[in-house]
Amino acid sequence: MASPEYAKEGVNAVKRLPKRGAYDYTTIHTLINTSPILHVSFNDPEHPFPVVLPMIGCTGSFADPSSDPNTSVQDIYIHGYVSARIFKTASASAPGDEQKGLPITVSATFLDGLVLSLTPFHNSCNYRSAIAYGYAHLVTNEQERMYAMEKITDNILPGRWENSRVPPTNAEMKSTSILRVKVASASAKVRTGGPSEDRADLKNKELVGKTWTGVVPVWYQWGEPMPGKENGVEEVEGYIEGWRMRENSKGKMGAYDAIKEEK
Amino acid sequence: MASPEYAKEGVNAVKRLPKRGAYDYTTIHTLINTSPILHVSFNDPEHPFPVVLPMIGCTGSFADPSSDPNTSVQDIYIHGYVSARIFKTASASAPGDEQKGLPITVSATFLDGLVLSLTPFHNSCNYRSAIAYGYAHLVTNEQERMYAMEKITDNILPGRWENSRVPPTNAEMKSTSILRVKVASASAKVRTGGPSEDRADLKNKELVGKTWTGVVPVWYQWGEPMPGKENGVEEVEGYIEGWRMRENSKGKMGAYDAIKEEK
Numbered sequence: 001m002a003s004p005e006y007a008k009e010g011v012n013a014v015k016r017l018p019k020r021g022a023y024d025y026t027t028i029h030t031l032i033n034t035s036p037i038l039h040v041s042f043n044d045p046e047h048p049f050p051v052v053l054p055m056i057g058c059t060g061s062f063a064d065p066s067s068d069p070n071t072s073v074q075d076i077y078i079h080g081y082v083s084a085r086i087f088k089t090a091s092a093s094a095p096g097d098e099q100k101g102l103p104i105t106v107s108a109t110f111l112d113g114l115v116l117s118l119t120p121f122h123n124s125c126n127y128r129s130a131i132a133y134g135y136a137h138l139v140t141n142e143q144e145r146m147y148a149m150e151k152i153t154d155n156i157l158p159g160r161w162e163n164s165r166v167p168p169t170n171a172e173m174k175s176t177s178i179l180r181v182k183v184a185s186a187s188a189k190v191r192t193g194g195p196s197e198d199r200a201d202l203k204n205k206e207l208v209g210k211t212w213t214g215v216v217p218v219w220y221q222w223g224e225p226m227p228g229k230e231n232g233v234e235e236v237e238g239y240i241e242g243w244r245m246r247e248n249s250k251g252k253m254g255a256y257d258a259i260k261e262e263k
Numbered sequence: 264m265a266s267p268e269y270a271k272e273g274v275n276a277v278k279r280l281p282k283r284g285a286y287d288y289t290t291i292h293t294l295i296n297t298s299p300i301l302h303v304s305f306n307d308p309e310h311p312f313p314v315v316l317p318m319i320g321c322t323g324s325f326a327d328p329s330s331d332p333n334t335s336v337q338d339i340y341i342h343g344y345v346s347a348r349i350f351k352t353a354s355a356s357a358p359g360d361e362q363k364g365l366p367i368t369v370s371a372t373f374l375d376g377l378v379l380s381l382t383p384f385h386n387s388c389n390y391r392s393a394i395a396y397g398y399a400h401l402v403t404n405e406q407e408r409m410y411a412m413e414k415i416t417d418n419i420l421p422g423r424w425e426n427s428r429v430p431p432t433n434a435e436m437k438s439t440s441i442l443r444v445k446v447a448s449a450s451a452k453v454r455t456g457g458p459s460e461d462r463a464d465l466k467n468k469e470l471v472g473k474t475w476t477g478v479v480p481v482w483y484q485w486g487e488p489m490p491g492k493e494n495g496v497e498e499v500e501g502y503i504e505g506w507r508m509r510e511n512s513k514g515k516m517g518a519y520d521a522i523k524e525e526k
Binding site: 010011015016036037039041042043046047048049050051052053054056081083103104105107109111114116117118119120121123125127129131133134149150153156157160161163164165166168169172176184194195197198201202204205207208209210211212213214215216217218219220221222223224225226227228229230231232233235236237240244251252255256259 | 273274278279299300302304305306309310311312313314315316317319344346366367368370372374377379380381382383384386388390392394396397412413416419420423424426427428429431432435439447457458460461464465467468470471472473474475476477478479480481482483484485486487488489490491492493494495496498499500503507514515518519522
């Protein structure tokens with residue numbers, strides 16, 4: 001079954017180099033769920049600049065926890081703190097939007113490689129990037145908060161939730177902020193392949209003969225874990241090392257695969 | 264000489280966990296100049312969500328090109344396209360700001376490690392993140408555009424400018440968009456060290472005996488370069504391989520150093 005798509009509208013339509021655009025749930029939700037860090041942006045009515053904060057999060061559906069992000073509508077759960085003032089002033093400044101929540105943008109980006117051509121103008125980057133626009137609420141329902149905390153914890157490192165001390169204490173629950181973003185619109189943009197060149201440059205044999213062109217791939221490399229001061233386990237647990245190896249090999253393969261696939 | 268600092272004001276003050284905040288030029292400009300990707304955010308008056316785009320860029324000073332970013336005021340030059348409509352509508356909606364330019368936020372983030380504690384509540388990430396708020400203009404002066412293009416090219420890969428075909432043709436110059444951001448305010452936030460634990464958890468010998476705690480470091484790993492279809496140079500040039508090795512070793516060292524340094 002083909003993955004459903006977000007509607008292509010004014011807000012999310014990829015206008016520049018539209019052939020690089022993607023709107024399907026699989027591409028967008030996978031980028032959000034595999035990026036170890038999300039950039040979250042919203043407006044503080046007290047100043048003209050959007051705020052951009054690195055946060056962690058993933059997609060989920062509290063109403064239908066077993067739903068498949070490849071085929072189902074998802075919310076985005078974000079672990080992070082946004083001051084109550086911003087929620088309040090944002091609602092106050094747009095009274096009709098109070099029900100809707102705080103307008104928020106979630107961005108997930110992977111850099112896959114530096115693309116080097118014969119001339120700086122044609123240099124580029126291979127990347128995969130998703131952007132989701134939606135309305136955020138602070139999650140107040142305790143069961144939903146617990147659902148999101150487990151989801152976010154295991155989204156980074158599968159198995160960590162059940163392999164550590166859970167559930168959180170009441171005090172811990174109280175001091176954890178979780179945002180739920182109802183996605184209004186989303187898109188992805190992907191650049192793959194090698195350099196494209198100017199025809200005149202390719203005819204310049206001296207230039208071609210002395211200027212290396214191609215792609216330097218790049219990925220997140222997870223290094224050997226360093227035990228903390230109070231660690232009491234001699235060997236790093238297998239599920240951690242397994243995850244680390246899988247991430248490193250997926251990251252490296254993804255960066256090299258991106259070079260082959262021209263887009 | 265101590266690095267000068269950005270004034271701590273309402274906009275940029277790190278309010279949450281202020282001990283992690285930094286305001287000095289060295290920390291902030293270095294983060295912007297070493298991050299291979301920047302997240303740039305601004306408002307499109309046509310919809311309520313800030314736009315967030317991954318772009319490349321670096322600091323610079325066209326007025327004083329030899330100025331040291333550790334000690335001198337810097338602009339941020341961004342290679343990227345922002346629709347003329349947004350520049351126009353942004354100015355129109357805030358007529359007094361027309362001179363100031365488009366309010367824009369530039370964010371640079373390094374993830375340095377996943378911090379694993381005995382309980383999910385105390386899990387964290389080591390990271391370094393800079394955020395700069397300023398006013399953007401499209402650079403129209405051709406000399407300044409050339410200055411910025413060289414700066415941005417060599418900021419990613421030192422030496423690439425002079426080792427490839429320059430200067431750009433007129434057509435290339437015309438279709439390159441460069442933004443100059445006059446920085447109004449900026450700050451950085453840095454989390455280092457290992458996990459912190461709950462005292463009750465540390466007393467739980469069974470938990471401590473079975474739950475590995477510590478940090479899994481992470482960095483950008485640049486892999487072996489892949490030649491493009493039209494590459495005519497057998498061996499990757501030395502300045503490229505030198506850069507790649509330096510980046511990999513700096514990245515790895517940075518991630519491990521972050522663990523040692525408690526903040």
